Amino acid sequence: xxxxxxxxxxxxxxxxxxxxxxxxxxxxxxxxxxxxxxxxxxxxxxxxxxxxxxxxxxxxxxxxxxxxxxxxxxxxxxxxxxxxxxxxxxxxxxxxxxxxxxxxxxxxxxxxxxxxxxxxxxxxxxxxxxxxxxxxxxxxxxxxxxxxxxxxxxxxxxxxxxxxxxxxxxxxxxxxxxxxxxxxxxxxxxxxxxxxxxxxxxxxxxxxxxxxxxxxxxxxxxxxxxxxxxxxxxxxxxxxxxxxxxxxxxxxxxxxxxxxxxxxxxxxxxxxxxxxxxxxxxxxxxxxxxxxxxxxxxxxxxxxxxxxxxxxxxxxxxxxxxxxxxxxxxxxxxxxxxxxxxx
Amino acid sequence: xxxxxxxxxxxxxxxxxxxxxxxxxxxxxxxxxxxxxxxxxxxxxxxxxxxxxxxxxxxxxxxxxxxxxxxx
Numbered sequence: 001x002x003x004x005x006x007x008x009x010x011x012x013x014x015x016x017x018x019x020x021x022x023x024x025x026x027x028x029x030x031x032x033x034x035x036x037x038x039x040x041x042x043x044x045x046x047x048x049x050x051x052x053x054x055x056x057x058x059x060x061x062x063x064x065x066x067x068x069x070x071x072x073x074x075x076x077x078x079x080x081x082x083x084x085x086x087x088x089x090x091x092x093x094x095x096x097x098x099x100x101x102x103x104x105x106x107x108x109x110x111x112x113x114x115x116x117x118x119x120x121x122x123x124x125x126x127x128x129x130x131x132x133x134x135x136x137x138x139x140x141x142x143x144x145x146x147x148x149x150x151x152x153x154x155x156x157x158x159x160x161x162x163x164x165x166x167x168x169x170x171x172x173x174x175x176x177x178x179x180x181x182x183x184x185x186x187x188x189x190x191x192x193x194x195x196x197x198x199x200x201x202x203x204x205x206x207x208x209x210x211x212x213x214x215x216x217x218x219x220x221x222x223x224x225x226x227x228x229x230x231x232x233x234x235x236x237x238x239x240x241x242x243x244x245x246x247x248x249x250x251x252x253x254x255x256x257x258x259x260x261x262x263x264x265x266x267x268x269x270x271x272x273x274x275x276x277x278x279x280x281x282x283x284x285x286x287x288x289x290x291x292x293x294x295x296x297x298x299x300x301x302x303x304x305x306x307x308x309x310x311x312x313x314x315x316x317x318x319x320x321x322x323x324x325x326x327x328x329x330x331x332x333x334x335x336x337x338x339x340x341x342x343x
Numbered sequence: 344x345x346x347x348x349x350x351x352x353x354x355x356x357x358x359x360x361x362x363x364x365x366x367x368x369x370x371x372x373x374x375x376x377x378x379x380x381x382x383x384x385x386x387x388x389x390x391x392x393x394x395x396x397x398x399x400x401x402x403x404x405x406x407x408x409x410x411x412x413x414x415x
Contacts, residue, residue: 158346278413
């Protein structure tokens with residue numbers, strides 16, 4: 001029997017997520033000592049914590065016959081497949097085949113392992129093309145610096161549809177004026193605007209001309225080893241001191257029809273102002289922010305999967321066009337590397 | 344649920360009545376443009392609710408209690 005390999009395209013690469021980048025996978029609390037199977041980035045992955053609380057990740061596929069390792073038993077930094085007891089270490093090496101000691105599977109490294117870091121209440125995975133010993137650093141914007149001036153909360157959601165619709169949504173500040181008109185923070189701003197693109201050393205900013213700190217007025221897209229987006233929304237006076245409310249977003253494909261959506265809600269505050277914001281956020285602001293985010297989710301989930309094949313874009317969509325072109329070029333480069341056998 | 348949609352990911356318990364009253368009062372003070380600590384403390388002493396520990400709000404009492412509430 002032969003299996004016909006599907007022809008890989010740049011679009012298919014983008015659908016499952018670009019390689020060699022860090023991606024947020026899930027909130028930290030979702031991973032415990034018991035193995036957890038999660039589908040992300042076109043793969044089924046198993047995650048678990050060892051006795052030192054360190055998170056490990058492997059392809060959720062026993063190298064013996066493909067049984068899910070997530071049905072196995074965690075043994076510290078190894079996981080023993082529940083099917084035949086084959087033990088796979090967190091670096092992808094098979095350490096023991098109890099049914100056939102000394103077989104050539106023992107000592108080989110057939111399973112892909114993934115480097116994991118935990119930052120800002122999320123588990124991040126380096127989506128390497130193959131087993132590597134040292135990943136590049138995960139660099140996040142200043143708003144997510146652990147020792148920085150910002151305080152933040154993670155909001156994690158899963159939305160139906162391709163994650164690229166989420167990217168488009170965030171790269172489209174003008175929807176704030178309409179979709180979010182009825183919200184606690186986006187009632188202001190002109191309902192027409194001219195936009196421009198400003199390059200930065202790590203990406204670009206798509207921004208309204210002559211309108212800043214009024215509504216959702218700009219979005220930054222950046223690549224610092226992970227792809228993230230950033231925007232600011234002015235808080236109403238009830239939000240207290242501390243200036244604008246900042247959102248950092250990063251988005252990971254679960255499947256072509258489901259996206260993992262990470263938003264860190266940040267404010268530059270310290271002392272009693274920081275504590276008061278954190279109290280108000282827990283007590284009431286989180287619910288208001290949730291209502292705004294739900295407006296996006298409902299709109300995006302009701303879009304046809306091929307909606308982006310039949311569009312009539314205008315000036316407000318320059319940011320989307322730029323981002324799509326940039327991602328497409330990255331995917332084409334990845335495709336070329338794969339074809340040259342050095343992805 | 345076929346996907347993760349949890350509206351409350353930050354809070355660790357349902358808001359208590361006291362917390363909601365205090366939240367209301369802080370937002371009213373903020374809405375009135377009172378964004379400094381002395382003004383906020385004076386506002387809370389004028390309108391309530393009082394502190395859960397101690398008789399009146401002072402800047403120190405507020406800082407200590409809001410730090411605790413921020414993490415509860």
